[in-house]
Every structure is written in C-alpha cells, then in structure tokens.
Amino acid sequence: MLKKMVILGVIGTVAVVAFGGTKAVSYLKSEFRSFSKTVEESIPPEKEIERLKSEVSHLDADYRKLINHLAKERVEVVNLTAKIDEMTAKQNKDLAAYDARYAALEKAEKGNTQQVSYGDRTVPLNDARRDLDGLLVRLENNKKSISAHESLLSNRIKVRDTLEKQLEALKNQKSELVNSIDAMEAELAALKLQQMESKYQTDDTRLARIKEDMQKLKTKVAVEREKLNLMPAAYEDNASATKTSESLKSRREALSGGKKSD
Numbered sequence: 001m002l003k004k005m006v007i008l009g010v011i012g013t014v015a016v017v018a019f020g021g022t023k024a025v026s027y028l029k030s031e032f033r034s035f036s037k038t039v040e041e042s043i044p045p046e047k048e049i050e051r052l053k054s055e056v057s058h059l060d061a062d063y064r065k066l067i068n069h070l071a072k073e074r075v076e077v078v079n080l081t082a083k084i085d086e087m088t089a090k091q092n093k094d095l096a097a098y099d100a101r102y103a104a105l106e107k108a109e110k111g112n113t114q115q116v117s118y119g120d121r122t123v124p125l126n127d128a129r130r131d132l133d134g135l136l137v138r139l140e141n142n143k144k145s146i147s148a149h150e151s152l153l154s155n156r157i158k159v160r161d162t163l164e165k166q167l168e169a170l171k172n173q174k175s176e177l178v179n180s181i182d183a184m185e186a187e188l189a190a191l192k193l194q195q196m197e198s199k200y201q202t203d204d205t206r207l208a209r210i211k212e213d214m215q216k217l218k219t220k221v222a223v224e225r226e227k228l229n230l231m232p233a234a235y236e237d238n239a240s241a242t243k244t245s246e247s248l249k250s251r252r253e254a255l256s257g258g259k260k261s262d
Contacts, residue, residue, distance in 0.1 A: 045188050052181050059174050066170060070163040077160055080153040084146060091142050098135050105132055 104118040105128050116128035123131070 049181060049185050049188065052177075056174065056177050056181065059170070059177075063167075063170060063174070066163065066167050070160065070167055073156060073160040073163055077153065077156050080149060080156060084149050084153060087142065087146050087149065091139065091146060094135065094139055094142065098132065098139060101128065101132050101135065105129065 101116075101118050104116050105125070108114075108116040108125055108128070114125045115122050116125055118128075
C-alpha cells in the first residue's frame with residue numbers, strides 16, 4: 001500500500017511538471033486524495049489511538065518550551081522591577097539634592113553674595129547655577145528613562161500573564177486529551193470483547209474468520225441434512241406413480257375380458 005502511495009506521488013509530481021493546470025493533473029490530484037482518504041479510513045482504531053498518544057506525548061516539548069519562555073519573562077519582570085526601584089530611589093535622592101542646592105542658590109541671590117554654600121562645599125554663584133542646571137537636565141533624563149522602563153515592565157507583565165494563562169490552558173487541555181484517549185481505548189477494548197463473545201463478528205481478527213467459517217460449515221451441513229430429508233419423499237412419489245399406472249392397466253384389461261383391446 002505504501003509503495004502504491006509513493007508511485008502515485010511520483011506520477012502526480014511528474015504530471016504537474018509536464019501538464020501543469022490541465023484536466024489530467026486535476027484528475028490525478030482527485031485520485032490521490034481519494035486514495036489517501038481510503039488509506040486513512042482503513043487504519044485500525046488501535047493504530048489511530050497509538051498515533052494520538054504519540055501526538056499528545058509531543059505536547060511535552062511544547063509544554064517545556066512554554067515553561068522556558070515563561071521563566072525568562074518572570075525573571076525579566078523581577079529584574080525590571082528592581083531596576084526601576086533603584087532608579088526611582090536615585091531620582092528621589094537627586095531631587096532632594098536639587099531642592100537643597102536650589103534653596104542655597106536662592107538664599108545667596110537674596111543675600112547678594114557671590115558664594116553659595118551647600119553641605120561642606122562653597123562655590124561661586126555662577127558655578128552653582130551651572131551645577132544646578134546640569135543636575136536638572138540629569139533629573140529630566142532620568143525621569144524619561146524611568147518612564148521608559150515602566151512602560152517596558154508593563155509590557156513584560158502582560159506577556160508573563162498571557163504565558164501563564166497559556167501554560168494553564170495547555171496543561172488542562174493535555175489532561176483532557178489524555179483522559180479522552182484513555183476512555184476511547186477502554187471503549188474499544190469493551191467493543192473487542194463484545195465482538196469476541198458475539199456470533200456476528202465485525203472486525204477482521206482470526207477469531208472472527210474462524211467463527212465465520214464455522215457458520216458457513218453449519219450451513220453446508222444443514223443443506224446436506226435437508227437434502228437427506230427430501231430424498232425419501234421423492235422416491236415415494238415415483239413408486240406411487242408406478243403403482244398408479246399398473247392399477248390403471250389391470251382395470252382396463254378387466255373391461256376386455258382380461259385382455260386389452262387393440
């Protein structure tokens with residue numbers, strides 16, 4: 001059967017190359033589909049169950065792949081959260097430093113002094129202004145960076161949550177498939193038992209063929225017995241017919257004084 005499928009496949013390929021788009025190609029494709037359907041329908045239920053079990057077992061690879069992806073996303077969410085917390089803490093510290101320097105600068109300007117003191121430092125007024133401006137630019141850039149990281153974290157959380165739902169769905173569906181296949185296998189086993197116990201077989205097992213041959217043999221024996229029953233009746237009819245003919249002859253001779261007239 002497999003050899004025939006290979007031959008049909010080769011013929012179909014050659015036909016497509018030689019007669020692309022013709023009715024012959026369409027006919028060959030139709031024949032190949034019909035043959036493939038016939039082959040599929042001829043597959044025993046046991047083989048189909050084994051194939052389905054194999055397909056379900058392959059879901060483990062998808063399961064592991066999904067777990068790997070989810071693990072990476074979870075770690076990424078944790079790392080991003082820690083990174084944002086760190087950046088936010090630094091930003092708050094820099095904001096506090098900016099406010100302190102701004103207050104010192106404002107005090108110096110109101111006092112008409114050319115020196116600004118903050119902390120243990122004393123710098124010229126113009127240098128204090130430049131330092132404060134640079135710190136403000138850094139704060140603005142850090143705020144944008146924090147906002148970008150927060151947006152990235154939001155997307156990562158969405159991906160993580162989606163993967164968790166997919167993992168749970170795959171787990172449940174796999175469990176349902178395994179249970180369904182097991183139930184079908186049990187049903188098939190019960191059907192096989194019923195077929196073995198029944199005098200009418202619908203499968204193609206050796207037991208079914210033996211039972212079918214036994215039924216044919218019983219039919220033959222019954223026919224021979226019926227023939228035997230019919231034989232005496234047939235012979236009795238012939239004997240009766242012979243006696244009847246002889247009786248008619250003797251009665252006729254009696255009318256002619258013991259002799260049949262010519």
